[in-house]
Amino acid sequence: MDRRFVLSLLLGAGGAALIGRPARAQTAKRRADPAVLVLDPGHGGHDPGAIGGSGTYEKDVVLAICRSIKQQLSGTRSIKVVLTRSEDEFLSLPRRVEIAHEADADLFVSIHADAAPTLAARGLSAYTRSERASDSFAGALAQRENAVDSLYGVDLRGTDKMTAAILLDLAKRHSHGASLTAKQRIVSGVRGKVMLLENPMRSANFAVLRSTMVPSVLVETGFLTNPKDEALLAEPRSRAVIAKSLADELAAIALEFQRA
Numbered sequence: 001m002d003r004r005f006v007l008s009l010l011l012g013a014g015g016a017a018l019i020g021r022p023a024r025a026q027t028a029k030r031r032a033d034p035a036v037l038v039l040d041p042g043h044g045g046h047d048p049g050a051i052g053g054s055g056t057y058e059k060d061v062v063l064a065i066c067r068s069i070k071q072q073l074s075g076t077r078s079i080k081v082v083l084t085r086s087e088d089e090f091l092s093l094p095r096r097v098e099i100a101h102e103a104d105a106d107l108f109v110s111i112h113a114d115a116a117p118t119l120a121a122r123g124l125s126a127y128t129r130s131e132r133a134s135d136s137f138a139g140a141l142a143q144r145e146n147a148v149d150s151l152y153g154v155d156l157r158g159t160d161k162m163t164a165a166i167l168l169d170l171a172k173r174h175s176h177g178a179s180l181t182a183k184q185r186i187v188s189g190v191r192g193k194v195m196l197l198e199n200p201m202r203s204a205n206f207a208v209l210r211s212t213m214v215p216s217v218l219v220e221t222g223f224l225t226n227p228k229d230e231a232l233l234a235e236p237r238s239r240a241v242i243a244k245s246l247a248d249e250l251a252a253i254a255l256e257f258q259r260a
């Protein structure tokens with residue numbers, strides 16, 4: 001079912017308040033408008049994210065990758081790229097989701113380079129949201145990511161209201177299916193260009209992937225706990241390779257979702 005049709009039902013049912021999304025942004029959007037890709041550089045400000053053994057900060061690496069993707073797609077008129085943050089600032093996880101809603105995103109991708117539960121782990125991997133983690137590795141990553149907000153005093157409980165509407169379940173199923181498609185496409189699109197983690201497609205309960213309306217994927221571009229990954233992620237040229245391979249694939253997926 002079309003995401004926008006579900007949304008119009010929700011808005012009619014007074015769902016706008018529930019999902020915190022302005023009605024105007026949705027109804028005004030036409031197929032001729034560019035597809036909207038929202039990129040979310042993880043962490044920022046007083047939250048550095050992971051810190052590599054040589055002192056590389058996750059918040060800086062992921063911002064650089066997102067900026068590079070945006071720059072690479074700047075000449076593509078069919079795609080509009082919105083960053084949740086363009087500077088070194090702290091954003092709560094619910095605020096990141098809200099920005100995706102405000103931008104009327106066709107695809108939301110949160111970009112990270114976390115500390116892996118094992119030092120040997122390296123390579124790119126992609127995650128969708130599920131109550132139960134696909135494996136303990138993915139579960140540990142989500143736990144660490146979600147802890148950021150409670151550490152810095154943000155209350156996540158209020159956002160549970162979002163799941164109150166019956167119709168929301170419909171939208172949720174739709175966007176979950178699209179998220180799974182996006183995850184598969186991202187991994188197969190970058191395969192051969194960027195090193196992949198073993199079993200690169202996983203799932204866990206990431207709070208930043210909680211949107212019921214926008215297909216959402218979290219990409220770990222690598223792990224700063226691994227010295228080889230840290231060296232790659234700290235190097236602008238290898239970052240550009242990661243950004244380029246992601247840019248091509250993310251643009252194609254966002255366009256496809258917009259037309260669906």
Ligand SMILES: [Zn+2]
Nearest residue numbers: 042049112114
């Ligand atoms: Zn992270």
